[in-house]
Amino acid sequence: MPDSKDIPIAPIAKKVDYFVKFGKVEGENRGRNPIDPPIEKLDSYYWMRDDSRTDKEILKHLQLENEFTEKCTNSLVGNQVKIYDELLSHIQETDTTDPVPNGKFEYYSHTIEGLSYPIHCRRNRDLNNSEEEIILDENELSKELGTTQMNVGGIRISPSQNLLAFSVDTSGYETYDITIINLSNKEIISKISDVASFEWGGDDHTIFYTKMDSAHRPFQVWKNDLKNSNSDELIFEEEDELFWVGISKSRDRELLFLSSGSKETSEINYINLNQKTNNFIQIKARKQGILYSVSKRKNIFYIVTNADNAKNFEILTSQVNNPDDWKPLTDKSGKIIFSNDELRSISYTISFEDFLVVFGRENGLKQAWCIVFEENIPSGFHQLEFPESAYVVGMGSNLEFNSKFVRITYSSMVTPHTIFDYDVAKKELNLIKQKNVPNFEPSKFETKRVNAIAKDGTLVPISVVYRKDFHLEGINNSKLMLYGYGSYGSCIEPSFNSRILPMLNRGIVYCIAHIRGGSEMGRSWYEDQGKYLTKKNTFEDFCSCAEYLISKGWTSPENLAIEGRSAGGLLMGAVLNMRPDLFNVAIAGVPFVDVMTTMCDPSIPLTVVEWEEWGNPNEEKYHDYMSSYSPIDNVIEQRYPNILITAGLHDPRVAYWEAMKWCAKLREKASQDSGMILLKTDIEAGHFSASDRYKYLKEKAFEYAFMFDCLDL
DSSP: OOOGGGOOOOOOOOOOOOEEEESOOTTSOOOSSBOSSOEEEEOTTGGGOOTTSOOHHHHHHHHHHHHHHHHHTGGGHHHHHHHHHHHHHTSOSSEEOOOEEETTEEEEEEEOTTOSSOEEEEEETTSTTOOOEEEEEHHHHHHHHTOSOOEEEEEEEOTTSSEEEEEEESSSSOOEEEEEEETTTTEEEEEEEEESEEEEOSSTTEEEEEEEOTTSOEEEEEEEETTOTTOOEEEEEOOOTTOEEEEEEOTTSSEEEEEEEOSSOEEEEEEETTSOOOOOEEEEOOOTTOOEEEEEETTEEEEEEOTTTOTTOEEEEEETTEEEEEEEOBOTTSOBOSOOBTTEEEEEEEEOSSEEEEEEEETTEEEEEEEEEETTEEEEEEEOOOSSSSOEEEEOOOOOTTOSEEEEEEEOSSSOOEEEEEETTTTEEEEEEEOOOTTOOGGGEEEEEEEEEOTTSOEEEEEEEEEGGGOTTOOOSOOEEEEOOOOTBOOOOOOOOGGGHHHHTTTOEEEEEOOBTBOTTOTHHHHTTSSGGGTHHHHHHHHHHHHHHHHTTSOOGGGEEEEEETHHHHHHHHHHHHOGGGOSEEEEESOOOOHHHHHHOTTSTTHHHHHHHHOOTTBHHHHHHHHTTOTGGGOOSSOOOEEEEEEETTOSSSOHHHHHHHHHHHHHHSOTTOOOEEEEEESSOOTTOOSSHHHHHHHHHHHHHHHHHHTTO
């Protein structure tokens, strides 16, 4: 980057007085107990908000920020190209996914060198050497739509497998259009616009889909009869703004589940797809604080729930014809199995004709168990075993309900993405495919797990990976990247990621801080210790992880980089205010940093549903606590390290103006000896960055070039 004397002048945002109201506002949903009379807070950068994304002054300012970032990083272009080439060198550009059986066909996808998107195919399993049939080429679709920013949200084969329905978003705003085509002649049968999600019904002419309200909340379920062009019928509407609606089919394809859920409460209804009815049957009425999910096997529902104070969730059962009569899951001896356990949490179940697969967590790691049955009664269960001590196991693509195998995914920080078919009867893992990672030798790398000690004495796990030959005498004052998230109970798994290889190949130690706010160590890690009025544990834990790594001599503040995206961007903003002295450089992607202003306004997408994560600043109970950590509201006059902020103009989850306002506030307050503060906004993208795989790698190369330069690499 340029010397200080050569740094161009940063854009200076104007300040306009605007007072945001917290509390009761007539005509708005401000929560159950809004402050009355309301209180006001000055927000001098509120003018940066434009819901239409068309305001010329705002777009001009974003352009100036992008130009400033480009000028400041112009000297890094050569290194950026090298890093991009390196990232590309670890990808097998032409590849084929493992075929997934589904009746007489098997389905798979290709990626082709030089093409940005996958090609989806199938082959007839009943015919030897049958010809490949392309069912959807996303590259051709991108050309037809005239866009380079495209996300295919769902691909669904009809019950007869003669029709294909797929949904596409070209704005980044996560609003999709469905196209239904006849696979025999590739003719378009129908289109449905402005959809959130969809499922086929029990035949080839019925499609169910969800639509969103003005706050981007899925709230309606519609039914469409492809035989009747004017048949769209509203069959369900969720009026409570805290609740989102979702639809899914049971694994045996007999039922359509309709779920209404908030962050803390759920309710599930269903209809039988073999019956011509729109009358949903309720499994269990919603009750505040009770969450549950359901899978069906034969005439039994298997319910994963936190009811009856099952903090880590347990499995209960009910008869399909008596769905709200929940009972413990017992084996043939009458022993209760998979009840609530302090050392094990249960996430969900997947049903098959002859067995049930359970996913959960134990000792901070994802685990899987299989329950086998005799005459519809559990005869026992066993845990899947793997050779490594730290790994990630998940559900692969399983389209056949009557399969004797369960397809699972597996990886670790040193083991690339691997597909196994698990033989439940023999308790054997059969390797289907391991992703080929060119120019990667697992033996050169080592992974370990250590524990930092938080301020309150809690042990906070850190997953670590590094190249052994750079650290023959141990990790000592190394360049180090510390990644964190810590919200929604989401776990950042120690999985394989080829995109971090350019870091590891330069001697950087890569670490994941498994901080509270996630649920790595059980639901209490999130519910009791990392949300609402304990949210600051998330930020304190991250600082404790950094302090631990420094105190053990692994790194030093001048060698420490940090990264977080979305709610992880909130983490970045908070810790940079709290302990800017701990870090050299921070990368904050699509950061949620304007906590107070965003969470007080119910018109902003996600706000109301998020009250059950952060709290509602319109209520006195939460206002002051949230204000005490909201990044924008706590930027002060001090030295800040180097900060790269990225945003997507069409992001519906974290609006572009949060990053824009934060950058302006940092520029306003940061001392003159602070590091570079840069904002880079993708004018085409949404929350999940570029959909084009090559463009995405170029974005990562830019971020790495900035970080490496800050670390003198």
